[in-house]
Amino acid sequence: MSSSAEKVLLPESERVETLVANLSGIKARVEAASKQYASGSTPRLVAVSKLKPASDILALYESVSQRHFGENYVQELVEKAGKLPADVQWHFIGSLQTNKCATLAAISNLYAVETVDAVKKAKKLNDARAETMPVLNVFIQVNTSGEESKSGMAPGEEVVETAKYIVESCPRLKLKGLMTIGSIARSNASGEEENADFKTLVEQKKKVEEQVAGAGELELSMGMSEDFAEAIRQGSTNVRIGSVIFGARPPRN
Numbered sequence: 001m002s003s004s005a006e007k008v009l010l011p012e013s014e015r016v017e018t019l020v021a022n023l024s025g026i027k028a029r030v031e032a033a034s035k036q037y038a039s040g041s042t043p044r045l046v047a048v049s050k051l052k053p054a055s056d057i058l059a060l061y062e063s064v065s066q067r068h069f070g071e072n073y074v075q076e077l078v079e080k081a082g083k084l085p086a087d088v089q090w091h092f093i094g095s096l097q098t099n100k101c102a103t104l105a106a107i108s109n110l111y112a113v114e115t116v117d118a119v120k121k122a123k124k125l126n127d128a129r130a131e132t133m134p135v136l137n138v139f140i141q142v143n144t145s146g147e148e149s150k151s152g153m154a155p156g157e158e159v160v161e162t163a164k165y166i167v168e169s170c171p172r173l174k175l176k177g178l179m180t181i182g183s184i185a186r187s188n189a190s191g192e193e194e195n196a197d198f199k200t201l202v203e204q205k206k207k208v209e210e211q212v213a214g215a216g217e218l219e220l221s222m223g224m225s226e227d228f229a230e231a232i233r234q235g236s237t238n239v240r241i242g243s244v245i246f247g248a249r250p251p252r253n
């Protein structure tokens with residue numbers, strides 16, 4: 001890979017305007033939901049840029065100082081991180097493979113891996129994270145909906161044990177919180193009823209905070225384009241929003 005980064009150019013001005021308007025709109029909605037529901041501060045907004053060009057990211061970086069971006073594919077993240085500014089705060093939110101952990105950990109401005117779902121993956125990340133780099137934030141992904149198509153640990157003892165392992169045995173990692181995706185059916189229903197997946201994540205967080213000494217107060221990464229308001233109502237501190245900002249994604253190939 002050539003690290004002498006090719007220069008990323010801004011998209012045409014019409015695209016910049018669209019992206020800025022979309023991000024401003026969603027920011028206002030996130031803030032409104034936080035004011036309406038939450039006592040604390042506004043959640044971090046992670047702009048999910050998977051399958052979208054680096055030029056889109058640069059537009060939001062430069063025009064509205066967006067810094068947190070989320071990516072699902074390791075190779076795509078490595079390439080984008082190599083050519084975009086070094087103070088972008090990357091979130092890896094894709095399905096985590098053991099054999100990709102070292103590649104991820106080598107990205108110095110990787111802010112968080114949100115999808116840790118096994119002790120051995122935490123260990124790989126910890127072992128690979130250089131002393132010279134900032135400590136890497138991690139979220140444990142919980143499969144709150146129990147769908148086979150979703151990654152993440154089943155709620156329960158394994159989540160607590162994994163949290164304990166990260167806190168006690170991974171000095172190069174910081175347990176930042178828990179993350180879930182939840183079922184689409186439940187996110188579509190939100191607005192009418194309490195989202196049971198988010199509720200489960202809140203319960204898991206309480207358990208970990210109670211049972212793992214030194215875990216401190218944990219974050220909740222939950223809420224996407226269609227269900228962020230309900231996620232904020234239930235205490236989300238990190239919403240991951242893609243299509244509302246960037247438009248529909250092209251198919252992956």
Ligand SMILES: *Cc1c(COP(=O)(O)O)cnc(C)c1O
Nearest residue numbers: 048093224225226240241242243
């Ligand atoms: C793609 C993705 C998102 C963003 O989804 P949108 O519905 O486009 O907002 C959020 N979280 C994860 C884990 C994703 O894979």
